[in-house]
Amino acid sequence: MSTREIKVQKQGWIPKKERIWVIVAIMVAALIMLWELKGLLQLSFTTLHSRQFEHTFKGFGSNARIAVFFVLAYYVLLRVMKLRHLKGQVKVKKWLSTLLRFARKWHTPAAIIAIAFIVLHTVAVFMHGFKFDFNNISGLISLVVLLPVPISGLFRYKKMDRKWHLRSGIAFAVLFLIHSFL
Template sequence: MNTREIKVQKQGWIPKKERVWIIVAIIIAVSIMFWELKGLSQLSLTTLHSKQFKHTFKGFGSSARIALFFVLAYYVLLRIIRLRMLKGQSKVKKWLSTLLRFTRRWHTPAAIIAIAFIILHTVAVFMHGFKFDFNNISGLVSLLVLLPVPISGLFRYQRMDRKWHLRSGIAFAILFLIHSFL
């Protein structure tokens, strides 16, 4: 065992410098979920099947979409910064690297909050009435593909994921975009 593997074993599942923000994001996500689920559970059946409620669960989906675009921005910036045409552009690369560090730092907390909104969106859709149409099926499939992403993200911290986090994340992003815009 080399020193790098020993260091990874000692640090735990989540690095110390990210642990605080991840715990804060989990607390925020759980608080949002409990608050909104409490509100959803108090609605009458006529409200659940109204057009006004449709705006409610679409609002959850829109909030998740905004957070997910921020989460996906990390991968887009990572890809852009590796482009060969930026080889001589030191000012642009410096600006992009600052932006990349910012998106990397907030990638996981934003993803946790996005997952909370996705769960709320899913619960509200099932409360409204799940219909077997393209939009609902694509959302359900993208939700199923989302399940391994946070698990492989934990393995990513341990350098044990063999790029499963990226692969399942890309698959989810494609299905999510199909669900959101078609």
């Protein structure tokens, strides 16, 4: 084996420069989920079916939406950087590249926290009472499409995903937007 192959084998799934932020995001997401699930499990049956509880699970969804928009900003900025209209705009490209670096650095940690809020939102909706309407079905479908996104993201670090992370992420984003705004 060449030295490059040995180095790739020794390297973990997550690059060293991102590992600390991913671990911190996992810990924050786990703490948020444990804290909120503990609170949800202590609620009475009448509270679970009240209007007030509806605001609770919609709050989880709103927090998830903010985090998902931040995650998607990376792809939007990447696309904007490739526009022809920006060929001579050095200052704009420099500013956009700074934003792009920031969005790339926080893409994975924000996605981990977004997934935590999505899980909390899903659990709260099922606790409130799942109805077979458009909003709940579209949310359930987008949740199913979300499942391969973090898995393919891990393969993305190893360059083994064959664009599945991007494709499943775009599918999730479209379904998530339908669920959020319709």
